[in-house]
Amino acid sequence: MSTEIAPETGSAEQAPGGAPVREPQAAAVASGRGERPDDGSFDVTLRIRRYLPEKDATAYWEEFTVRANRTDRLLDALHTVKWEIDGSLTFRRSCAHGICGSDAMRINGRNRLACKALLKDLDPAKPITVEPIKGLPVVKDLVVDMEPFFASYREVMPFLITGGNTPSAERRQSPEDRARYDDTTKCILCAACTSSCPVFWNDGQYFGPAAIVNAHRFIFDSRDEGGAQRLEILNDKEGVWRCRTIFNCTEACPRGIEVTKAIQEVKRAMITRAF
């Protein structure tokens, strides 16, 4: 669907266990900021997993120390690095307040959005590690190829399926029926869940939690008539039954979606055919 102009997949292997491939480059400190005025600002060190495909054969760690304010988020610190120290540091971002899903990263070993992770909550006394999300090919620094993720999403038929003629007024739906699938409508397709799932790391074919969440959103919508088809798709060997109920996805979801619960509900619907 998404038309690749020239398919570009990064080949950088993420070193297992995050062992440094290359010793840290000289840590840079933003100049002229040595003083600690009593304004609540503090120094923070970022330990970033880097990979520049046109320069490096493999990925490596690099440390940067920057000055941060009390309300700063990791995204602000990454911007300080990019804008003041090293313009080649590459990551995606847009909205900067947790709604566009661009900047899921592995932060201190946990998947989160950089724009929602407050530095003061990340134990800034120690270096904060920042890596690309796992299980998707790394393109450059913190940027991964999202195409496999969106391909799984598209496979579950993530759109309303109805039969018959379109009514002239709105379809009616009671507030209770509307509430039934409310949680899974919040998804911003950030991939934090899918890329935190050990099953997905080991088997890239697994649909992954995000695709199942988006199937759930329609299966439990009283207006939808495509539930049986979607359950058929998810009954596949790469479908819901691969889920081992590890709960990483629920912990990772920046939208607070109860991802594991949604997957369980889909599994149950598959058995009972009641939805």
Add this chain to the structure above:
Amino acid sequence: MQTHQYDVVIVGAGGAGMRAALESSTRARTAVLSKLYPTRSHTGAAQGGMCAALGNVEEDNWEWHTFDTVKGGDYLVDQDAAEVMAKEAIDAVLDLEHMGLPFNRTPDGKIDQRRFGGHTRNHGEAAVRRACYAADRTGHMILQTLYQQCVKQDVAFFNEVYALDLLLTHDLMAGDVPADEEVKVAGVVAHDLATGELHVFRAKSVILATGGAGKIYKTTSNAHTLTGDGMALAYRKGIPLEDMEFFQFHPTGLAGLGILLSEAARGEGGILRNSEGERFMERYAPTIKDLAPRDMVARAMANEVREGRGCGPNKDYVLLDLTHLEPAHIDAKLPDITEFARTYLGVEPYTEPVPVYPTAHYAMGGVPTTIRGEVLRTNTAVVGGLYAAGEVACVSVHGANRLGTNSLLDINVFGKRAGIAAAEYSAAAELPELPESPGAAVTALLDRVLGGDGTEKVAVLRRELQEAMDAGAQVFRTAESLEATLATIGSLKERYASVAVQDKGKQFNTDLLEAVELGFLLDLAEVVVVGALAREESRGGHFREDFPARDDARFLQHTMAYLRQAPDGGTQVELGAKPVTITRYQPMERKY
């Protein structure tokens, strides 16, 4: 350089772009280029609602909606366009429901509606419930729903592809075009972020749907990527920009951050208070108080702060009080925005009022279009095959001040219209010849930034620009403040000539693209300020302290800003005027 050929090329995959794509892709061979993955577009950040006079919860009709839009826009609205939008609003909402949008519902299962600023019953009698919504993530649900339908229709997307030049058959910068020649669009030149390669997209029709330009300001609710690309691309080709001096400052940005708290917070009963605990909007808009239009509320807030009734250690913000609302009500209707207050300011809205201050929010101006979405190159002549819709465009349905919930409506109504019109045009049109070496201008620009040994940093120039705009061209403006900002922009443009980036690579070079985007911002900021200086009156979002009254005799007209060759060989902004279309409503004083 690769060349592609389509009937219709849509630039932008936000609400306007995808709504257009749903229409045009069933009628013509269509490609959508977007610098972001479609679901990353800033339409997804919209919170409060999309209005339509459905009358689901109380009496309402499209004529009242038209009136509110015209009055809200301080009579600078083209009334024929506002009428089209208000009438087609009802189908626009129903279309989305049929596509699956999970609107909140009334007890009997209809689409629920709530109050929003400036939307009234019977020409201003009292606030009316006109905004259809999905909790406080209406824009998110619109963006997701449109994307879902694009997946269903197998729309061809080119993601993370930046349009950097617009190809026309004529050079408009040089001046007049012979009367017997038709100016047409021939395509766009685009940069593929992943590879750094340039691509030429030839097309019979092009739709610009690139969204807003909030990043000309420092304090803004807009995404980092809202750099006004489509406006700048058109402007650099000699197409005018309309009413750019009108920028909306939304009253309730999180203080110091600019992150938006929807007007829905006040629609659901939230109240603004100053340091004395006073509900100050009672003084400024006695009838609808906190639900007055945004320009009035933003000015009132700035005025409270100026007169020393601000809150906090620096007395530089006011408070949005939700503490009298039931927590369960807040959770049901405003879950996301109360979460923003907790996450980003550490404030618990159940029990504490939230610090807020106006934030740059919405560009009322943009690329001028007809009500069919056709782009105008003069007051009357169009560019054949070129369309614009959404925040990039100026139809003008928002005039001098947009009403809340009218933009999500605008992108749906005019996105659909532009999609249909572009496809129909392409069915009858020939593919225009490409100009000679179509990629040369973009190549030269990128090579200069990449190869240059300049010393200026993108981030430094951008920060200085944004600070100058906040200082001189924000809620309150004077000739003096605007002159100072204009001088800063002039010197920043000179420094921009020697801008350099550190990343010299081809692949995923966001350093390079930020430099290009800064160029767009500089051009647009200049147009905003030049227009604001010339408009010696106060109207809607444009408030001149040295000319505090509206002046219909001199300024009941649209500003048209053209980039033209200057005698000294450089370029300059030339201002023209376009009449306002007035049908039903004669301008009156605007009181609430």
